[in-house]
Amino acid sequence: MPNNKTLCVDMKSFYASCSAVMLGLDPMTCYLAVVGNTERQGSVVLAASPKLKKEFGIKTGSRRFEIPNDRRIQVVNPQMATYLRISTEITRLFNRYVPKESIHTYSVDESFLQVDGVESIWGDAETIAWKIKDGIEREFQLPCAVGIGPNMLMSKLCLDLEAKKKGVAEWTYSDVKTKLWKVSPLREMWGIGSRVEKTLNRMGIFNVGQLANYPLELLEKKFGIMGNQLYHHAWGIDFSQPGAPLMQGQISFGKSQILLRDYHDPKEIKRVLLEICEEVARRARQHNKAGRTVSLGIGYSKEEFGGGFHRSKTIESPTNITMDIYETCLELFEKFYEGKTVRQISVSLSNIVEDSEIQLSLFELDRPKRRQLGYVMDQIRHKHGSASLLRAVSYTAAGTAKHRSTLVGGHKA
Known part of the structure; x- marks a missing residue:
């Protein structure tokens, strides 16, 4: 090892x-x-x-x-x-x-x-x-x-x-049995959250020693590849190297935002949704990627007793154009939104491919220009700041991008 x-x-x-x-x-x-x-x-x-x-x-x-x-x-x-x-x-x-x-x-x-x-x-x-x-x-x-x-x-x-x-x-490895195996509750073990802990508890596993001595094939059957990781971690085994990426290749680009207040009006919700789609598209373009699957998540406020929905739609051609992502999100929103008060919005773009080629369409002759426009906007924002170029919706009472441009890591600079 x-x-x-x-x-x-x-x-x-x-x-x-x-x-x-x-x-x-x-x-x-x-x-x-x-x-x-x-x-x-x-x-x-x-x-x-x-x-x-x-x-x-x-x-x-x-x-x-x-x-x-x-x-x-x-x-x-x-x-x-x-x-x-x-x-x-x-x-x-x-x-x-x-x-x-x-x-x-x-x-x-x-x-x-x-x-x-x-x-x-x-x-x-x-x-x-x-x-x-x-x-x-x-x-x-x-x-x-x-x-x-x-x-x-x-x-x-x-x-x-x-x-x-x-x-x-x-x-050292010699400390695994004497120090690591006695760790309980399991959530104190790095990488084990409360949900996984409850599942392991139902399997009769309450400390790391019991996890290490549980049959590997049964853990893999229950958790898949994560079961293999849980088993080896219980033995103190880890092959990752400092500085190495956690996973090869980006599988999605997304952004989730907890709103500063409850949003009741669907028009206001759509304005914030457009801002979030803009950021997701920018993140994809930053890595020269495009995606085919758009996912929208809506979380309702506490006054609605929580809840919400998360739905996805796969489009025909890969994209990193803001309005393509936004229009797909609007379809999902109109179909699944229940008219409740919204407090959280998330958007992600997955099914990622390289943005080295673009599929031409007889019905969208301006598509290459719209794609290039996104990259030009990114260059301006990179040079002059994220607030140097904002959509009109960001200047309305519903918009959040103008305020968030003054923050670092989502908090006051």
Whole structure:
């Protein structure tokens, strides 16, 4: 099995810690929450400092109104652009110890590093881990934890289950039976969500050891290829490499948006739908791809007791033209929409092919021009910003693109 020296570095409560340092506070002792919008009581908590989590039970996903009215607690808006700059600088710190190809940025606050080959320069994996941890705390005043393992999976499990308590920890294959197999409930295992956990529980599997000793053929029969992955992960086996793509080839391009308010009027819903189709088409063109299957998802608001629909339609010719995608979405919308209040819209384009050829039609002689127009619009937006060229619907009360162009990662910059 792969027996490398892989580090998983995780920044503790990254957004909250960054905001605390910017305010001159100690991230580990202050009470601070970063929320999407401090003026909205229903706004989501994006990050909470360790003390706030431990003593008040406030965590990521909590709501603004759940934060107690305590004078020690500071509630701040996010500064996404600053967080991203700090994340980039931390990655540059990693690059002092390992080459770029040995760094895999898993998220804005978590990265994998493969340190094989540099141990003769910096010392063993644990020494390098402490150097990185001390360097981040010295230069950025930010706390972090580092898990070490023979592969990405084991380093991540070591981080979540031990290193976050100790600061730095290392797991090897010999630790699988003594440390990994006793993990329960199963949702604490990386890659197992609540739904899969419930299914495994119904099969009589309640800890990772039971999963590892369950017949592989039965897991594959129940979960398909995912069953094979669950089995091998329970043995601590992972063949993925830092920096390698999770999957060869893009299978779809999509965008999902939770609206800032409930939309009652179908005309307003269609305006947002057009904006989302524009973004999906842009993402496809960015990779020089086109697709034949258009999917539309509509989620109703809580006042409608939730629900919604998700439907797809395959068209004759592959496309990345905004209006082609929009017109297909309109067909699905008119057919399946029940007249209820909408709070979420998602659109995706799948059945992907290369956009190197275009099928000509006697009935659509302007199709090549419309396709090229999309690429020209993309170039303008790339050069002058996403708000430099917007459709008229974005300037109506229903439009969201103008507001979202001022955000980074969906939150205040």
